[in-house]
Amino acid sequence: MSADTNLDIAALDKAHALHPWTHFESFSRDGALVIERGDGCSLWDSDGREYLDAVGGLWCTNIGLGRREMADAIAAQAEKLAFCNTFVDMTNGPAALLSAKLAELAPGDLNHVHFTTGGSTAIDSAYRMVAYYQSCAGRTDKTHVIARNSSYHGSTFATISIGKRAGDKMPEFDYKTDGIHHISAPDCYRAISDRSEAEFCDDLVAEFEAKIEEVGPDKVGGFFAEPIQASGGVVVPPEGYLKRMAEVCRKHDILFIADEVVTGFGRLGHWFASWDEFGVQPDIICCAKGLSSGYQPIGATIFSDQIWDAMQGDRWYASGFTYAGHPVACAAALKNIEIIERENLLHHAAQVGRYFEERLSVLEALPLAGDVRGRKLMMCVESVADKVTKALLPDHLDVGKRISDAAEARGLMVRPMGHLNVMSPPLVITQSQVDFVAETLEHAIVEVTDQLVKDGQK
Numbered sequence: 001m002s003a004d005t006n007l008d009i010a011a012l013d014k015a016h017a018l019h020p021w022t023h024f025e026s027f028s029r030d031g032a033l034v035i036e037r038g039d040g041c042s043l044w045d046s047d048g049r050e051y052l053d054a055v056g057g058l059w060c061t062n063i064g065l066g067r068r069e070m071a072d073a074i075a076a077q078a079e080k081l082a083f084c085n086t087f088v089d090m091t092n093g094p095a096a097l098l099s100a101k102l103a104e105l106a107p108g109d110l111n112h113v114h115f116t117t118g119g120s121t122a123i124d125s126a127y128r129m130v131a132y133y134q135s136c137a138g139r140t141d142k143t144h145v146i147a148r149n150s151s152y153h154g155s156t157f158a159t160i161s162i163g164k165r166a167g168d169k170m171p172e173f174d175y176k177t178d179g180i181h182h183i184s185a186p187d188c189y190r191a192i193s194d195r196s197e198a199e200f201c202d203d204l205v206a207e208f209e210a211k212i213e214e215v216g217p218d219k220v221g222g223f224f225a226e227p228i229q230a231s232g233g234v235v236v237p238p239e240g241y242l243k244r245m246a247e248v249c250r251k252h253d254i255l256f257i258a259d260e261v262v263t264g265f266g267r268l269g270h271w272f273a274s275w276d277e278f279g280v281q282p283d284i285i286c287c288a289k290g291l292s293s294g295y296q297p298i299g300a301t302i303f304s305d306q307i308w309d310a311m312q313g314d315r316w317y318a319s320g321f322t323y324a325g326h327p328v329a330c331a332a333a334l335k336n337i338e339i340i341e342r343e344n345l346l347h348h349a350a351q352v353g354r355y356f357e358e359r360l361s362v363l364e365a366l367p368l369a370g371d372v373r374g375r376k377l378m379m380c381v382e383s384v385a386d387k388v389t390k391a392l393l394p395d396h397l398d399v400g401k402r403i404s405d406a407a408e409a410r411g412l413m414v415r416p417m418g419h420l421n422v423m424s425p426p427l428v429i430t431q432s433q434v435d436f437v438a439e440t441l442e443h444a445i446v447e448v449t450d451q452l453v454k455d456g457q458k
């Protein structure tokens, strides 16, 4: 029961709220954990128990929670001008300032911003921008796009169709398949088999080129890629892969759309990872999450001068959202960026991120941990039944969930995703908090391994 209300929040939630991606049967049994407060990397539940949130909300609480100056900036803007649409010929200060700031931070000639309400709407907008731009440039047939297996690009009808994770493709939903094509994920753990990383990379690029030939170079208008696939299992591509994929795109006038919803705003120690981490200049960058560190819902589709120039003329762009350029959300994003700059959080994230990688890599010695992978503040542990064959444990054992439950009982939140436990802590995480994450996760994995052995399942 919450301390400041007589209402039973958990019971109300259980009765009325539909939780995304949540198993109905177990939810009706267990209900939700009610979180009441957050500060920095910590969360407190309604019983006053503290957790270190190594999930970072949902890859998003980059500057950490509980910042008074964020609350003040949001309140001040809400009082001054809580809403003003940006359709046609109106704007507001925070939206204009934020678009200029994003143009400054984004690499190369990415100087234009289409504001959205989150990550899905940013990707959805980029999808439409592909066809629009290509048509403006006189390539009217280039409406098809290519994306990768194991990608997640959002939950609107179009974006869940662009993504391709096994658990998302429910037979009950009629996904859009016309004009959306998929190629292999650059998965160096599961898909590489006995090839070297360089050979694997060659094959992935060749597959991309073959797919373009199959669909038709005159029909493919865009390629979507998360620099590191996040929800698909923290898939770090082989060296040089993204650069080579971008070169193929250039050759065929295919727009390279970097989905930086997770990798943007410091998770890999840069404003954007495409250029600074992987040396790729995208045509479009989609961002959300860390843009406001989750203090307000907001996303952005940042696009190039080339796209902007092609769009100009006797036409308009019939795509936009009521809350695009929302003054309060933009004010929150501006303050968030100011904090990241002032506190030098990109530098901190890069340093503490390398320490995070190092500390977690020790877990590879555990018999259950098949792979410990990721980069900087984007990490994951994949559990297996057999480290040599990489065979998975049966799904019904729900190993990721068991590990995250064991960690939660010790005051640590890590995200379960099937056989994986995923982590993306706030950028403000300290070295001693990293130590706590690594030690607690190790205890949780050992505890679950012991249970499995005891039950004859490992």
Ligand code: PMP
Pocket: 058, 118, 119, 120, 121, 123, 152, 153, 154, 155, 226, 230, 231, 259, 260, 261, 262, 288, 289
């Ligand atoms: N792209 C990526 C890479 C994501 O991880 C997500 C969300 N996890 C999205 C897009 C969709 O963002 P949102 O949930 O804000 O719509």
